[in-house]
Amino acid sequence: MSEAAEAAPARADCVADSAGGLTFHIADWTLPAPGGHDDWSGALVLIRRGGRDAPDGEVRLPLGPTADGRLQAALPSTVALPEGRWDVHVAHRDAEPQRLAPGLNDLRSLVDRRPGPSTSPLSVRIPYATKHGNLSLRSWRRAPHAEAGEIRLEGDRMTVRGRLYRVAYPSEWLAGAVVEARCRGGEVPVRTAPLEVEGPDFSCTLSYADLARTWSGGADVWDLRLRPADRTVAPARLARILDDVADKKEIFTYPPRTVAGPHGEALARPYYTRDNDLAVRIEALA
Secondary structure, eight states, rough: OOOHHHHHOOEEEEETTSSEEEEESSEEEEEEEOTTTTOOTTTEEEEEETTTSSSSSSEEEOEEEEEEEEEEEEEOSSSOSSEEEEEEEEEEEOOEEEEEEEEEEOOGGTTTTOSSSSSSEEEEEEEETTTOOOEEEEEEEESEEEEEEEEEEEEOOOOOOEEEESSSSHHHHHTOOOEEEEETTTTOOOEEEEEEEETEEEEEEEEHHHHHOOOSSSSEEEEEEEEETTTTTTOOOEEOOSOOOSOOTTTOOOOOOEEEEEEEEEEEEEEEOOOEEEEEEEEEEO
């Protein structure tokens, strides 16, 4: 195997700020000759997975030198990064971008993040290591956004507490709103439940038994969102994105409950999807 094939990819350290921006520091990659640290032709290249050829499928951020000899690129929260998974590369001029490996991440500012009042889309970017050891970002951009918090399970019911962001007057938006459960891929009637509201905070309770009344016998997935009383206003998907965990599906797990359905007993449980959206799954007993 050649020396080039054995060479490890350059690594990037990531530092997050509370506004949703990221700064990348690259210590072990140098701009090819005749460049060097005075050559500003290097770029950090973000390529959206499955959408590179789209008009917004690639973002190039200029690399510049820092006092400690590293190269640095900034992705401020004001740069619109569409939702999705973005693979992180480094490139010099027109050369083919090279993948970066993850270094050290300082994501402390993302833990229990509480965005300030604003109606602009909420930007969330979380760096993570892929299964192949490369650096990628998970990006969300939402307005409005309903952040899921504590989930309590009691009998055949689940109660979710959360907070609404990115609307001008959260308490007015939530007045008369309901949580709406919609089954994927079917014509099952939508289920709704009222909210308890205090300012921007809300809580809602869903009955597994109610969702299971039309259980198909296979696997039914119910997506959850908040629907305001004014049907001309866009709903808010119920999700958990304001922390430092890019993929919650295998980390935040909840015990199933047994419920009766038209095809016998079934298991019901809440879970987070690959997009960190909150859903309820009803499926046959194992």
